[in-house]
Structure formats: C-alpha cells, structure tokens
Amino acid sequence: MSNAHPKICGFIIEISGVIFVKIKIDTVKNLKFGKRIMSTYVEAQQNIRNGSHAVVIGGSMAGLLAARILVEHFERVTVVERDRLPQESEQRPGVPQAHHAHILLTQGQRILEQLFPGIKAELAAAGAPSIDWVAECLYLNLWGWVSPSSSDLITCSCSRVLLEWVVRRRLSNYSNLQFLPTTQVKGLLNDNSNSRVKGVELCGCDDFHTTELAADLIVDASGRNSQLPKWLEEIGYEAPTQTVINSFLGYSTRWYERPEGFQADWKALYVTPKPPDDKRAGVIFSIEGNRWLVTVSGIARDYPPTDEAGFMEFVRSLRTPAIYNALQSAKPISPVYSYRRTENCWRHYEKLSRLPEGLLAIGDAVCAFNPVYGQGMTVAALSALTLNQSLQEQFRYQKGNLTGLTKHFHKQLSKVLQTPWLMATGEDFRWETTSGGHPDKITQLMHRYMDQIILLSISNPKILHSFAEVTHLVKPLRTLFAPEILVPVIGTLLNQSRNQEKALRQGGYASKQG
Numbered sequence: 001m002s003n004a005h006p007k008i009c010g011f012i013i014e015i016s017g018v019i020f021v022k023i024k025i026d027t028v029k030n031l032k033f034g035k036r037i038m039s040t041y042v043e044a045q046q047n048i049r050n051g052s053h054a055v056v057i058g059g060s061m062a063g064l065l066a067a068r069i070l071v072e073h074f075e076r077v078t079v080v081e082r083d084r085l086p087q088e089s090e091q092r093p094g095v096p097q098a099h100h101a102h103i104l105l106t107q108g109q110r111i112l113e114q115l116f117p118g119i120k121a122e123l124a125a126a127g128a129p130s131i132d133w134v135a136e137c138l139y140l141n142l143w144g145w146v147s148p149s150s151s152d153l154i155t156c157s158c159s160r161v162l163l164e165w166v167v168r169r170r171l172s173n174y175s176n177l178q179f180l181p182t183t184q185v186k187g188l189l190n191d192n193s194n195s196r197v198k199g200v201e202l203c204g205c206d207d208f209h210t211t212e213l214a215a216d217l218i219v220d221a222s223g224r225n226s227q228l229p230k231w232l233e234e235i236g237y238e239a240p241t242q243t244v245i246n247s248f249l250g251y252s253t254r255w256y257e258r259p260e261g262f263q264a265d266w267k268a269l270y271v272t273p274k275p276p277d278d279k280r281a282g283v284i285f286s287i288e289g290n291r292w293l294v295t296v297s298g299i300a301r302d303y304p305p306t307d308e309a310g311f312m313e314f315v316r317s318l319r320t321p322a323i324y325n326a327l328q329s330a331k332p333i334s335p336v337y338s339y340r341r342t343e344n345c346w347r348h349y350e351k352l353s354r355l356p357e358g359l360l361a362i363g364d365a366v367c368a369f370n371p372v373y374g375q376g377m378t379v380a381a382l383s384a385l386t387l388n389q390s391l392q393e394q395f396r397y398q399k400g401n402l403t404g405l406t407k408h409f410h411k412q413l414s415k416v417l418q419t420p421w422l423m424a425t426g427e428d429f430r431w432e433t434t435s436g437g438h439p440d441k442i443t444q445l446m447h448r449y450m451d452q453i454i455l456l457s458i459s460n461p462k463i464l465h466s467f468a469e470v471t472h473l474v475k476p477l478r479t480l481f482a483p484e485i486l487v488p489v490i491g492t493l494l495n496q497s498r499n500q501e502k503a504l505r506q507g508g509y510a511s512k513q514g
Contacts, residue, residue, distance in 0.1 A: 052400055055080060055200055055215040057185050060095055061377050062363025063221030064167050065384035067177055068115050070219070073391045077177045078213070082205055085181045089126075089165040097371060099337040100253040101283055101295040102160040106133070106472040108378030109155040111385060116170045120156055123166060127288035128158035129267060134468050137268040137285075140320055141454050148265075149461040153472050157268065159287050163377075186210060188218065188231045188359070196357040217402060219360045219387075224341065226365035232355075240352055245436040246343035247428035249372055251297035252304040252311055255334035256327065258290045264326070271318045273299060275430040280304075281372070282318045284326060292330060294323065297372050300433040306336040342370050343436075344425050350414040355406045362387065366410075367417045370428060375420045378473050382416050419477050423470075426450075452489045453480060463488070 054074040056063045059081030070077045083094040091098055104112070112119050124130065131137065134151035171177055182205045189199040189212055199214040220228045229239035268285035282296040296304045296314050304314040316324040346367045349355065363380045390409040394402065426446060429439040439447070457464040463485055469475040479485075 052076070052217075053078070053215045054217040054219065055213060056219045056221055057200070058220070058222040058363075058365070059083070059085060059168070059179065059181075060221065060223060060363070061164060061167070062223070062365070062380040062383065063219075064164070064171060065115065065380055066219050066221050066362050066387055067171060068167075069384050069388045069391070070217075071171075071174045071177050072388070073395065074217070075176060077174075078180055078215070079177070080180045080183050080185055080200070080202065080213075082184045083181060085168065085179055086165070089159070089162045091161055095160065095164070097339050098160040098164075099255075099334070100160075100251060100339055100371070101285070101293050101374075102163070102377065103157075103285075103374040104155050104163065105374060105378040105474075106153045106155055106469075107474045108381045110474075111378075111381035112167070115381075115384070116167065119166060119170065122170075123156040123158055123162070123288075126158070126162060126166065127290070128156040128162065129286045129288075130154055131157045131267045131285065133268070133472070134465060136266060137270055138266040138322070139269075140271045140322075141458070142272060142274050142451065143455045144458050146458050146464060147461070149464065151465055151468065153465075153468050153474070157285050157287055159293065162288055185222075185227075188235055188356075189214070190235045190356060194236060194356070197359045215358075216400070217358050217360070217405075219362055220365045221361075221363045223364040224345065224368045226347075226361065228361055228365060229347065235356070237354060237356065238352060240347045240349045242348065243346045243436065244343050245425045245428055245434060247299050247370065247431050247434045248301045249297055249299045249342045249370060249428075250301070250303035250338065250340035251295050251342070251372065252306055252314070253293065253295040253337045253339075254311060254332055256292040256294060256330040257333050258286065258292050259329040259331075262326075262329070269322055269326070271320055271323065273297075274319065276432065278319055279431075280314065280318055282315060282323050284323050291333070292326075294327065296323075300431050303338075303340065306338045308332070308336065311336045339371075342372065344368065344370050344421070344428065346417065346421060348414075350410040352410075355410075357404075357406055358402050359406055360387070360409050362413070366413065367421065369420060369424045373420075373424045373427065375424060375473070379417065379420050382473065383413055386412050386416050420473065422477070448493070449489060450480075452492045453485065456488055456492065460488070 052074045053076045054070040056067045056070065056077065056079045059079050063079055067077050067079050081094070083092040086092060109120065131154065132151055133153045133155070135148045138148070139146040183202055184205055185200045186203050187201045188197050189201060190196065191198045197218050199212055200218060201210055202213050203210045220226055233239050268283065270283045271281055273279050273281045279299045279302040280296065282294070284292055284294045287293050296318070298304050305311055312324070315327065318324070347361070349361055349366060362383050364376065369375045369379070387409065390405060390412055394405045426443055428434050429443055430447060453463060453467055457467050466475070466479055466485060470477055470479055
C-alpha cells in the first residue's frame with residue numbers, strides 16, 4: 001500500500017447476535033478513502049443489536065478518561081476525534097497548548113493509577129521523572145522561599161503529549177472501544193419527541209459528506225471550542241449561561257536539553273507573581289528525555305515575547321534570577337511557543353431547566369480554568385469519577401435506563417467544579433484588570449486569610465503540607481480552616497492589626513510633636 005493511503009487492519013465478528021467492528025487507522029491522507037472508512041464503521045455500528053452505544057466527542061484527556069469509564073457501562077464506546085491520532089508521542093493540531101507546561105496534580109495521578117493500574121511505572125519507564133512537589137520543588141511564593149519538606153504529594157513529571165499517548169495506548173486494549181479519527185461532529189440527532197438525543201451527525205475533516213451515527217449516550221469532551229451550546233439551540237433548546245473571568249494572562253514556553261552533569265537541589269522551580277505590581281511568573285521542571293520545560297507567564301496583558309532575546313529577558317526579569325541562571329548552560333531545542341486563551345469559563349448546564357436526555361458534557365466543554373493553576377487534567381479525572389458514580393447510581397435498578405442521568409450528572413459535576421473554580425478565579429481576582437466581575441467582601445477576606453497561610457507555610461511544614469494538599473486537590477478547601485491552621489492565622493492577623501494601630505498612634509504622636 002502506498003504512503004498516500006491509510007493503513008487499515010480490521011475485522012468484524014458476530015457474538016451472540018451482536019456485531020463488533022475493530023478498525024485501526026494509522027493515517028488518513030486520502031479524504032475519499034477516509035470517507036469510505038467512516039461509512040463502513042458507521043454501518044457496522046448501526047447493526048449492533050441488544051447492546052448499548054456511547055459516543056465521546058473529543059480525544060483529549062477529558063474524552064479519554066470519560067471513555068475509560070464508559071467501557072465499563074456500555075457494550076460499545078466510540079471516541080470521535082477530528083485530528084489524526086499519532087502512533088507515537090507526538091504533538092497534534094487539536095491540542096495547541098500541549099507544547100506548554102502541564103502538571104498532573106497528585107489527585108490526578110492517583111485517579112489515573114486507579115483507572116489504569118501501573119501507569120505511573122509506565123510513565124517512569126518512558127523517562128518521566130518522579131517529583132515530590134513539596135520536597136523537590138523550590139517555591140518562591142508571595143513572601144519568600146518555602147522551606148522544602150518531604151511529602152506524599154509525588155507525581156510523574158512529563159509532557160502532555162506523552163501522558164495522552166500512554167493513556168490512549170492503554171485504552172486501545174479495550175475491545176469494546178474504538179477511535180474514529182479525522183472526523184468531526186456537526187450536530188445532534190434528536191428523537192421524534194425532541195426529548196432525547198439519539199446520535200450525532202458526522203463528517204470527515206475538510207469533507208462535506210455527512211453520515212449519522214446512532215448512540216444511546218453522547219458525551220461532549222471537545223474542550224473550550226465546544227459547539228454544544230449551538231447544537232442545543234439548533235434542536236430547540238436553550239444554550240447555557242456562562243460565567244467568564246479573564247485575568248488576561250498569557251504565557252510562553254520553550255523546551256531545553258538539560259545540561260550534562262547539572263546538579264541542583266530541585267527537580268522543579270516555581271516563581272509566583274506578587275500582586276499588585278509584579279505580574280510575572282515562571283516555572284522550570286524536568287520531563288522525559290532529559291529535558292527541561294520552561295514556561296513564563298504575565299498577567300494583565302503583560303505577555304511574554306516569543307523571540308529568543310525577548311523570552312530570555314522576560315525570564316531574567318522574574319523576582320529571582322534562579323531560572324535565568326539555570327538556562328545559561330542549557331541548550332534550547334524548540335522555538336518559543338505562545339498561548340493566550342486562558343480565561344476561566346463555566347458553561348452552566350446544571351442551571352438549565354430543560355435538557356435532552358442522553359447528553360452530557362465534561363472537561364473544558366463545561367468548565368475551563370486558567371491553565372496557569374494546573375487544575376485542568378486533574379479536574380477531568382475527578383469528573384470521570386463523577387461520571388462513573390452517576391452511571392452506577394443510574395443503572396443500579398434498571399440497566400440501560402438513562403432517563404434523568406443528564407440533569408443528575410450535571411448537578412453532581414457542578415459540586416466537583418466549585419472548589420477549583422473558587423481557587424482559580426479567587427487568584428485571578430487579585431488583579432484589578434481582571435474582567436467578568438469584582439471580588440466581593442468574602443473573596444477579599446479569603447485573600448487576607450490565604451495570604452497569611454502562604455506566609456506561615458514558609459516556615460511551618462504542617463501548614464505547608466496542608467496547603468499543598470488542597471492545591472493538589474487531595475483535600476477539600478475546608479482543610480485550611482482546621483483549628484491547627486485557623487488559630488495561628490488569626491493570631492498573625494491580630495498581631496498585624498495591633499502593629500498597624502501602634503504605627504498609627506506613633507504617627508499621630510509625631511505629628512503633634514512636630
């Protein structure tokens with residue numbers, strides 16, 4: 001077969017009256033041939049009898065994790081992805097931010113290990129280093145350098161492309177899951193009563209030929225660019241309201257070859273901004289292939305440049321020269337990549353009074369966070385567990401009955417999203433230039449409270465560990481209000497208040513004396 005055509009290996013078998021199809025597509029360059037593959041696949045899917053079929057729109061992390069859950073509950077699962085899916089750990093156009101830093105938080109790592117036993121060892125075998133984020137990450141917070149201490153907040157540090165590729169490869173072992181690459185969803189198919197979604201309309205990329213794919217459940221995991229609100233309006237439903245909080249943050253990233261023989265007491269180094277004036281932040285950490293990934297960010301439209309000289313000058317301008325100094329002997333192995341679509345956006349499906357049955361949304365298609373806080377993949381993992389719990393409850397008494405799942409799932413998902421949303425938007429509201437709202441009195445009080453936790457964490461290992469557990473989404477936000485944290489924070493605030501009053505009195509006395 002020439003290189004201009006896809007390589008296909010496939011088979012169709014019938015077991016107990018159910019027809020299964022397995023198709024593997026390495027690449028699709030001939031659109032007509034790709035169209036024929038899609039049609040063959042769809043025809044085989046429509047012949048499924050006495051079974052159930054779930055379709056996932058989007059093959060990024062949220063879609064992959066949703067698919068992992070669905071294979072346990074449905075006879076067939078199809079992941080529809082517009083990109084060609086690489087056979088190795090490679091970039092693809094549908095994930096433009098994949099060049100940048102992606103940190104899987106500890107909670108996310110634990111969930112992945114639960115869903116894919118042994119995946120941590122597999123990532124390590126691929127060269128991903130292990131990092132204790134409290135002991136091996138040097139951290140310059142608002143008030144100074146944090147003293148490292150050992151913890152159980154340990155993850156594999158790797159590129160987004162490696163992680164996604166390993167997860168996708170593990171999923172390919174499930175015989176009831178199929179990928180349908182180079183294919184787009186163009187709309188929803190509804191039943192005669194317009195109360196239920198019964199499938200999707202598909203077309204090949206850059207191809208006007210369309211076909212229909214029937215399904216019992218549709219899960220939209222297509223990311224920030226989700227077309228679901230438009231599709232809902234097309235079949236007579238309201239689009240969800242959305243909340244957008246934008247701090248106008250942008251970041252730039254470059255990959256480096258780690259210098260041979262480099263010795264340091266860190267595997268990652270993180271420098272935060274400091275409101276209200278210092279808007280710049282940066283991170284450097286080790287990934288597979290003996291490489292460093294360096295990302296710098298600027299808030300309030302203080303965007304880092306993409307030319308080499310400008311990028312390095314931006315790195316040098318951070319509150320510490322530590323990252324700049326480390327790069328002096330490092331060899332750059334990539335251009336400077338830029339990304340600026342960083343607004344927090346929550347589409348409130350949980351608030352809709354009317355939604356068609358058989359339709360869910362997950363991941364950034366529902367709630368996208370400012371990526372600088374590193375929550376996205378871990379929230380996607382938490383959302384997958386929520387999907388699993390919702391399906392278990394749904395099928396407890398009647399297998400295959402999906403009535404009521406849509407509303408129940410989105411109500412439960414909104415509870416999962418609340419904490420990371422408050423954490424991300426709360427930080428963004430520290431900047432006066434942030435659009436989409438203003439910090440209320442509670443948010444302002446939270447800023448003062450969190451500032452003291454951050455201050456105390458510099459020298460108090462217990463507070464540091466609790467703070468890190470919350471930021472890694474291992475513990476709930478209420479952990480930071482436990483007595484062993486609340487008491488020293490209030491004590492610090494009272495001391496500050498007394499010192500301010502004393503300073504005012506001394507200032508007033510000096511004025512009278514003058």
